Amino acid sequence: MTRNRPPETAPLALESEWWSAAAPGARLAGVDEAGRGPLVGPVVAGAVSMQPETARELRDGVLAGLTDSKKLQESRREALFEALTSAPGVSWAAGEASPEEIDRINILRATHLAMRRALSALPGGCPDFAFVDGLPVAGLPCPYKAVVKGDAKSFLVAAASIVAKTLRDRAMRALDAQYPGYGFAEHKGYPVPDHLAALKRLGPCPAHRRSFGPVRDVLNPPML
Numbered sequence: 001m002t003r004n005r006p007p008e009t010a011p012l013a014l015e016s017e018w019w020s021a022a023a024p025g026a027r028l029a030g031v032d033e034a035g036r037g038p039l040v041g042p043v044v045a046g047a048v049s050m051q052p053e054t055a056r057e058l059r060d061g062v063l064a065g066l067t068d069s070k071k072l073q074e075s076r077r078e079a080l081f082e083a084l085t086s087a088p089g090v091s092w093a094a095g096e097a098s099p100e101e102i103d104r105i106n107i108l109r110a111t112h113l114a115m116r117r118a119l120s121a122l123p124g125g126c127p128d129f130a131f132v133d134g135l136p137v138a139g140l141p142c143p144y145k146a147v148v149k150g151d152a153k154s155f156l157v158a159a160a161s162i163v164a165k166t167l168r169d170r171a172m173r174a175l176d177a178q179y180p181g182y183g184f185a186e187h188k189g190y191p192v193p194d195h196l197a198a199l200k201r202l203g204p205c206p207a208h209r210r211s212f213g214p215v216r217d218v219l220n221p222p223m224l
Helices: 013-021 052-059 074-086 099-105 107-120 155-178 193-202 213-219
Strands: 028-034 043-049 091-097 129-133 144-147
Touching: 013 028, 013 052, 013 129, 028 107, 028 155, 043 107, 043 155, 052 155, 074 155, 091 107, 091 155, 099 107, 129 155, 193 213
Parallel strands: 028 129, 129 144
Antiparallel strands: 028 043, 043 091
């Protein structure tokens, strides 16, 4: 019988290369986001920074198995989040952009805004450099490198993905309690059939993104 192997811990190769060339004590961060695709709630970004010794110790210890948050079950993400955010030597922060901001400036710009806010909120201020998941980001407050699939290639980006995804999931559970009937706690706002059916039945709640097609179509049904 074949057993499912746990995901491999994200590597530290990118970080180690940067640290080896940087001045002693230089601060490096990883950045990632969660919540670009859902129809409801904020987009949330996480930023995580730590020194090399801390990263290596945690990667081999309480954060073994930390990787792209999408590959982990919710209970595992929660456990890693608690271990990460309580570990000595770890600096972390989150930033978000609201549904109103998403509707006003579009989801891409809102995602970049959330990333800027997360980096700026790090204890001690902006780091000297950052690895960012995905494509280039406009207007970050520090030099950076965009890394496609960075949450699987960089330990710090994977840590940031845990922060972003865990906090956004918690926000969706809170919205589920505030606006029952949509199933936010289960589908986290993604346009799954149950969510679309509830949206048509109940109409949008105040946290829905009105610029997104399925919500816009309920508010302004297309002419036949």
